[in-house]
Amino acid sequence: MAKKNSSGNFLGGLTESRKMEIIGILIMAVGGLIGLSILSYHASDYNLIQSLSAESLLSIDRGPALRIQNGLGVVGAYLSHFFVYRLFGYISLLIPIVILFYGWFIFRNRETGQLLWPTAYAIWSMVLISSILGWFNNEYDWYSSVWSGSAGIATARVLQNITGIGSIIILGVLLVTTVLALLDRDLQTTVDTIKGWMADIKTSFAEWQEERRDKKAARQQQREAEAEQKEAEAQQKKVAQRQKAEQQMRSQSSVEKKKPRTQNNQPQEPEPKERTIDEIVEQSQEQDRERLRKQKEEVQSLDQRPRADVEKKKIAEEEDDVDISVYVGEGDEEADAKELDRQNKDKAKEVPKVKYKFPTIDLLDSPPNEGNEVDLEEIKENKRIILDKLKRHKIEIRSINAIVGPTVTLYELDPAPDVKISKIESYANDLKMATAAKGLRIMAPIPGRSAVGIEVPNGARETVFIKSVLNTKKFVESDFELPLAFGKTIENEVFMVDLTKMPHLLIAGATGSGKTVGMNTIITCLLYKCHPDDLKFVMIDPKKIELSLYQKIEEHFLATLPNAEEPIITDTTEAQETLESLTMEMDERYDLLKDGMVRDIRAYNEKFDNGELDEEEGHRHLPYIVVLIDELADLMMTAGKQIEEPIARLAQLARAVGIHLVVATQRPSVNVITGTIKANFPGRIAYQVASKVDSRTILDTGGADQLIGRGDMLFTNGGGMTRIQNAFVSTKEVEEITEFIGHQRGYNKKYELPVNEDESASSGIPDPLDDIDELFEAAAKVIVLHQQGSVSLLQRKLKIGYNRAGRIIDQLFNAGVVGPYQGSTARDVLVDDEEELEQLLDELDEFSR
Ligand SMILES: Nc1ncnc2c1ncn2[C@@H]1O[C@H](COP(=O)(O)OP(=O)(O)OP(=O)(O)O)[C@@H](O)[C@H]1O
Numbered sequence: 001m002a003k004k005n006s007s008g009n010f011l012g013g014l015t016e017s018r019k020m021e022i023i024g025i026l027i028m029a030v031g032g033l034i035g036l037s038i039l040s041y042h043a044s045d046y047n048l049i050q051s052l053s054a055e056s057l058l059s060i061d062r063g064p065a066l067r068i069q070n071g072l073g074v075v076g077a078y079l080s081h082f083f084v085y086r087l088f089g090y091i092s093l094l095i096p097i098v099i100l101f102y103g104w105f106i107f108r109n110r111e112t113g114q115l116l117w118p119t120a121y122a123i124w125s126m127v128l129i130s131s132i133l134g135w136f137n138n139e140y141d142w143y144s145s146v147w148s149g150s151a152g153i154a155t156a157r158v159l160q161n162i163t164g165i166g167s168i169i170i171l172g173v174l175l176v177t178t179v180l181a182l183l184d185r186d187l188q189t190t191v192d193t194i195k196g197w198m199a200d201i202k203t204s205f206a207e208w209q210e211e212r213r214d215k216k217a218a219r220q221q222q223r224e225a226e227a228e229q230k231e232a233e234a235q236q237k238k239v240a241q242r243q244k245a246e247q248q249m250r251s252q253s254s255v256e257k258k259k260p261r262t263q264n265n266q267p268q269e270p271e272p273k274e275r276t277i278d279e280i281v282e283q284s285q286e287q288d289r290e291r292l293r294k295q296k297e298e299v300q301s302l303d304q305r306p307r308a309d310v311e312k313k314k315i316a317e318e319e320d321d322v323d324i325s326v327y328v329g330e331g332d333e334e335a336d337a338k339e340l341d342r343q344n345k346d347k348a349k350e351v352p353k354v355k356y357k358f359p360t361i362d363l364l365d366s367p368p369n370e371g372n373e374v375d376l377e378e379i380k381e382n383k384r385i386i387l388d389k390l391k392r393h394k395i396e397i398r399s400i401n402a403i404v405g406p407t408v409t410l411y412e413l414d415p416a417p418d419v420k421i422s423k424i425e426s427y428a429n430d431l432k433m434a435t436a437a438k439g440l441r442i443m444a445p446i447p448g449r450s451a452v453g454i455e456v457p458n459g460a461r462e463t464v465f466i467k468s469v470l471n472t473k474k475f476v477e478s479d480f481e482l483p484l485a486f487g488k489t490i491e492n493e494v495f496m497v498d499l500t501k502m503p504h505l506l507i508a509g510a511t512g513s514g515k516t517v518g519m520n521t522i523i524t525c526l527l528y529k530c531h532p533d534d535l536k537f538v539m540i541d542p543k544k545i546e547l548s549l550y551q552k553i554e555e556h557f558l559a560t561l562p563n564a565e566e567p568i569i570t571d572t573t574e575a576q577e578t579l580e581s582l583t584m585e586m587d588e589r590y591d592l593l594k595d596g597m598v599r600d601i602r603a604y605n606e607k608f609d610n611g612e613l614d615e616e617e618g619h620r621h622l623p624y625i626v627v628l629i630d631e632l633a634d635l636m637m638t639a640g641k642q643i644e645e646p647i648a649r650l651a652q653l654a655r656a657v658g659i660h661l662v663v664a665t666q667r668p669s670v671n672v673i674t675g676t677i678k679a680n681f682p683g684r685i686a687y688q689v690a691s692k693v694d695s696r697t698i699l700d701t702g703g704a705d706q707l708i709g710r711g712d713m714l715f716t717n718g719g720g721m722t723r724i725q726n727a728f729v730s731t732k733e734v735e736e737i738t739e740f741i742g743h744q745r746g747y748n749k750k751y752e753l754p755v756n757e758d759e760s761a762s763s764g765i766p767d768p769l770d771d772i773d774e775l776f777e778a779a780a781k782v783i784v785l786h787q788q789g790s791v792s793l794l795q796r797k798l799k800i801g802y803n804r805a806g807r808i809i810d811q812l813f814n815a816g817v818v819g820p821y822q823g824s825t826a827r828d829v830l831v832d833d834e835e836e837l838e839q840l841l842d843e844l845d846e847f848s849r
Contacts, residue, residue, distance in 0.1 A: 034095065037076035410490050
């Protein structure tokens with residue numbers, strides 16, 4: 001019974017690793033055999049098998065003519081025929097190689113998943129190479145098909161049929177890119193690797209040369225020593241012979257005299273000889289040592305390798321001694337509790353025509369605990385990981401500064417002078433894996449410095465409350481016209497820009513990345529600094545919910561078309577009309593500026609407020625208009641060019657007249673953020689996006705794909721890039737602010753944008769002759785005289801306001817003096833000269849009677 005059990009458990013009793021070893025060996029054996037069969041492929045084998053009967057195939061000796069030449073016999077002949085002839089030619093050898101690798105990985109109990117890409121690469125290479133060879137085979141019939149296999153020939157033929165001669169170009173390009181991919185996905189690393197190899201080869205060569213020189217010198221030395229010894233021996237021999245002869249002579253004459261002479265002579269002669277050899281050997285050894293020392297010095301001065309080794313050792317010894325200094329930005333100085341409110345009160349008094357109270361700072365939530373908690377353990381751990389990784393790539397770091405921001409900590413690395421900084425960027429993925437950090441961003445170098453920056457997200461991030469941004473001296477005392485304090489930088493400083501300087505802002509970010517909160521931050525900043533007399537918003541929100549909270553400030557801050565049903569525009573057609581109307585507002589403002597002989601809205605308002613410009617002539621205080629579009633994609637999808645054109649026109653021209661655009665989208669693709677739009681929006685904010693491509697679309701570079709959401713953003717205004725934690729403003733806060741403003745009395749009349757004339761015309765203007773303007777005739781004459789049907793011409797020449805000029809143009813249209821509205825260009829004039837006009841006016845007169 002026990003016996004039965006043990007035999008039944010024979011395989012089950014094996015450990016898992018032993019089983020894997022056995023499987024690995026079997027797979028390697030299969031791979032090896034297939035490889036052998038391919039290597040010993042003979043084209044004639046297969047034909048021979050076909051011609052032989054099964055019986056003769058199994059017979060022991062068929063004679064040399066009928067012998068199968070493949071190393072694996074019949075099986076090999078079949079296998080190699082399949083792989084070499086049917087598949088991809090000799091390049092099919094990659095198949096057994098891949099099998100061998102799998103076998104080896106299983107044998108070593110390693111993760112075979114790692115082989116997935118190499119396998120795909122090998123298969124792709126086989127197809128590609130065999131197709132290229134197949135192409136030449138088809139074209140020139142240069143060589144046997146064993147190089148390309150039938151599959152390669154067939155693939156090449158299909159390609160040739162489809163693309164003709166272009167097929168070889170395509171194949172060539174694919175080959176080049178495939179080779180490049182093999183070299184390394186990162187060319188920098190490849191170059192470094194090759195450089196490393198070259199250095200290795202150089203060192204080995206120098207070592208080999210040195211060894212050879214040493215051996216040669218040793219041989220020479222040995223030869224010299226041997227020669228010396230031989231000479232000494234010969235001398236000794238000569239002396240001995242002479243002595244012998246003398247002895248013989250002396251023994252013949254006097255036997256007594258012989259002994260002492262011999263005793264005297266023997267020790268005297270060899271003594272100097274022995275000393276000479278020792279000296280020579282010692283001298284030669286000394287020379288050798290000297291030469292070796294010199295050679296070593298020479299090699300060291302020529303070759304970097306031995307020096308690098310010394311330094312590497314130093315790193316190892318000093319690894320833990322790399323200094324790290326931790327900085328936490330103090331942040332901006334807080335303003336006095338009521339300073340902003342005080343300033344705003346004064347500002348409100350300056351505009352007596354409307355009684356307005358700015359929202360007070362206490363409407364905003366106070367941060368629960370000011371300041372940034374620093375987790376030193378986390379910093380130490382990150383330092384260790386970063387140094388460890390870089391050390392593996394032989395990158396020496398001298399010191400580290402860790403700057404702890406609200407969301408991320410920036411590790412500023414000071415690399416050793418001979419470290420190539422750009423190299424560090426190529427290890428980004430490695431570092432990301434090591435720190436297990438999503439959102440790690442590497443700046444190699446930090447712009448304008450020779451340091452490398454690595455931003456690692458903090459384990460616990462800090463929320464930047466809007467109050468901690470607005471209630472700072474920086475914000476309160478700022479004299480920006482349209483100040484936007486987005487949030488805090490890594491140094492905990494409030495990051496602030498003037499929208500009038502940007503002058504437009506493009507925002508992109510995936511869903512949930514913090515765009516809406518960002519928009520709210522922008523609006524809140526403006527509401528806390530701008531009087532409704534100086535600022536109006538046009539809000540376009542196709543998503544219908546994001547900006548709906550701001551309905552309450554309609555009477556104070558929103559500009560709309562006169563016939564708009566809702567103050568927040570949600571409909572695409574209405575959005576389009578509004579944007580066109582804004583271009584008209586822009587044109588009108590330009591005319592006003594020209595009339596006032598000033599260059600920008602600031603100077604214009606100053607002149608107007610000083611009473612230098614006449615209201616009767618259409619002049620008025622011009623508020624800034626900030627156009628907010630939340631979700632450009634929705635508009636672009638439905639209206640495309642009709643939306644893009646006015647946006648582009650406004651973006652190009654509206655800066656001087658105080659119209660600024662803030663456009664957001666969650667789909668930063670090129671058909672939403674078109675080239676025209678992009679070119680006119682230098683100010684860009686990117687929240688977290690899904691891919692590097694998206695990041696490039698918005699920022700022209702990667703980086704936004706590495707952000708970690710919830711208001712983590714990158715800002716650029718054409719120059720450098722700043723990572724900012726967006727200030728958080730809650731819906732509750734927005735509600736309180738809008739309520740505070742909305743409850744006040746507001747203006748008697750909302751700020752109305754100019755009417756879209758086209759629409760007015762189509763909706764049927766009442767008969768112009770019912771309520772004809774007294775300047776109608778004069779206007780007609782001006783238009784006919786200048787042959788230009790434009791509202792601004794009438795404004796200038798007749799010194800009237802825009803609305804009146806617009807009305808007169810409508811009347812002239814209905815009277816047939818000018819043609820229909822044609823967007824930004826002037827209307828056609830349908831009357832050629834004054835005579836014709838007189839005639840027309842007479843007819844109108846008669847008609848009205
Ligand atoms: N600056 C911030 N600080 C802290 N948390 C934030 C910040 N910004 C956004 N969040 C968090 O992220 C969530 C999503 O933000 P938000 O609604 O602004 O994203 P979104 O990009 O507008 O998304 P969607 O496009 O779907 O409207 C918020 O509810 C909030 O919890």
